[in-house]
Amino acid sequence: MQLFRMLSVLSLAAVGLACGHPHAHDEHEVVTRDSIKIAPGPSDTQIQFAPLPSIADSVTIDPALGYFAGDLGGGVHWVTDGSYSNMFLVSTHGVIVVDAPPTIGHKLLYAIGNTTRLPVTHLVYSHFHSDHIGGASLFNASHPTIIAHAETFNLLASLSPRDPLRPLPHVTFEDKYTVGVGNQTLELSYHGPNHTPGNLFMYAPVQRIALLIDVVFPGWVPFTELGLANFVPGFTAAHDVLLTFDFDVFVAGHLGRLGTKQDVLLHKKYMEDLQASCVSAINGGFNVTAAIGPTVAANQGNAWAEFKAYLRIAAQTCADNTTSRWLGVLGAADVFGFENAYRMIEAVRVEYDVLGPFGLS
Ligand SMILES: *[C@@H]1O[C@H](CO)[C@@H](O)[C@H](O)[C@H]1NC(C)=O
Ligand SMILES: *[C@@H]1O[C@H](CO)[C@@H](O)[C@H](O)[C@H]1NC(C)=O
Ligand SMILES: *[C@@H]1O[C@H](CO)[C@@H](O)[C@H](O)[C@H]1NC(C)=O
Ligand SMILES: *[C@@H]1O[C@H](CO)[C@@H](O)[C@H](O)[C@H]1NC(C)=O
Ligand SMILES: *[C@@H]1O[C@H](CO)[C@@H](O)[C@H](O)[C@H]1NC(C)=O
Ligand SMILES: [Zn+2]
Numbered sequence: 001m002q003l004f005r006m007l008s009v010l011s012l013a014a015v016g017l018a019c020g021h022p023h024a025h026d027e028h029e030v031v032t033r034d035s036i037k038i039a040p041g042p043s044d045t046q047i048q049f050a051p052l053p054s055i056a057d058s059v060t061i062d063p064a065l066g067y068f069a070g071d072l073g074g075g076v077h078w079v080t081d082g083s084y085s086n087m088f089l090v091s092t093h094g095v096i097v098v099d100a101p102p103t104i105g106h107k108l109l110y111a112i113g114n115t116t117r118l119p120v121t122h123l124v125y126s127h128f129h130s131d132h133i134g135g136a137s138l139f140n141a142s143h144p145t146i147i148a149h150a151e152t153f154n155l156l157a158s159l160s161p162r163d164p165l166r167p168l169p170h171v172t173f174e175d176k177y178t179v180g181v182g183n184q185t186l187e188l189s190y191h192g193p194n195h196t197p198g199n200l201f202m203y204a205p206v207q208r209i210a211l212l213i214d215v216v217f218p219g220w221v222p223f224t225e226l227g228l229a230n231f232v233p234g235f236t237a238a239h240d241v242l243l244t245f246d247f248d249v250f251v252a253g254h255l256g257r258l259g260t261k262q263d264v265l266l267h268k269k270y271m272e273d274l275q276a277s278c279v280s281a282i283n284g285g286f287n288v289t290a291a292i293g294p295t296v297a298a299n300q301g302n303a304w305a306e307f308k309a310y311l312r313i314a315a316q317t318c319a320d321n322t323t324s325r326w327l328g329v330l331g332a333a334d335v336f337g338f339e340n341a342y343r344m345i346e347a348v349r350v351e352y353d354v355l356g357p358f359g360l361s
Helices: 002-018 106-113 136-142 148-160 223-227 230-241 261-280 287-298 303-326 338-349
Strands: 067-074 076-080 085-090 095-098 120-124 143-149 170-174 176-181 184-189 201-205 207-210 249-251
Touching: 067 148, 076 106, 085 106, 085 176, 085 184, 085 249, 095 106, 095 184, 095 338, 106 136, 120 136, 120 176, 143 148, 148 170, 223 230, 223 338, 230 261, 230 338, 261 303, 261 338, 287 303, 303 338
Parallel strands: 095 120, 120 143, 143 170, 207 249
Antiparallel strands: 067 076, 076 085, 085 095, 176 184, 184 201, 201 207
């Protein structure tokens, strides 16, 4: 309610401004899509960003192969193309594959084929997103048992049309499931929605390896909009859940390197800082009237235009405050600084209930 009261006060002020110009709309240029991007920030057209710090370094990928396969010991291997990563476990009875990123695609079959002659008997989906499991049908010929969380099944089954590249799981569960094949054990657990509903934690206790996809981006800030997080409180809490596992390395699903507990702690600090900065931005971090006034004046009765201005300025204020502290600490803090702040502003508002001027009055 207060939102509309505040906006209508601004609208009235704008009417006052416009009343001397009855044909004001004739004089206006067509409103272009970025006309209310008030503060200059990492814009859609920016090309040159800050150099990456060494913490963001990738393993060396042979350009002739286009992938790197690393031996994590005890029959566990990870594969990366520099942008995506996944894992497979060679057991005495067959291979358990976790995810099949389509960018790695056939190269995953080569990585496995150069490691063992055993067939792929099990395929585990971390979550339903196509960029991590869209290569699943490459294993169709060996008819693996596909295992995933029940939410992943539901989401895939609800797609219309269904995706032939992501066959439905054969085995689903709610809380915990242990994949025991031959000499290998992989513990799967679900701790609520984070990046997506159904996104799993995986743990290989013998090799002390954890896997969590699209939450922690080791050495880097998150991918745009907090890795497209579905539920930011769960996304943030997932850092703490991950730290409860007794692991030495973890597989993150993105970029060309593995993670450690130190990486998880640093990423968690970034999330905490971003959240605190966005709370500050909403709670008096900028002059709302001054910031959105020109947009209100130029777009009479257009509540979306006014809200867009508010959200963008709040996000830019939050990003400006956060990014300087993280440049050189995590990779690409300036690249998705605005987009990550934008997602956090929305989370702080509607998921955490820090509504600033739009809160309960
Ligand atoms: C399981 O067996 C595979 C295949 O023989 C071997 O490579 C791997 O090291 C073994 N892992 C464990 C944990 O015993
Ligand atoms: C081993 O890797 C090479 C290069 O990626 C590939 O051409 C070959 O087919 C792979 N071998 C097997 C058995 O998958
Ligand atoms: C893979 O197999 C599934 C059945 O398990 C089928 O529905 C799907 O169409 C197949 N996809 C491709 C690309 O062959
Ligand atoms: C920046 O964010 C911090 C929290 O991370 C907050 O304490 C501080 O007030 C903010 N500064 C500005 C100028 O908003
Ligand atoms: C906010 O901006 C408006 C319009 O420019 C101005 O009248 C007002 O005094 C400002 N408020 C504060 C607290 O600076
Ligand atoms: Zn995803």
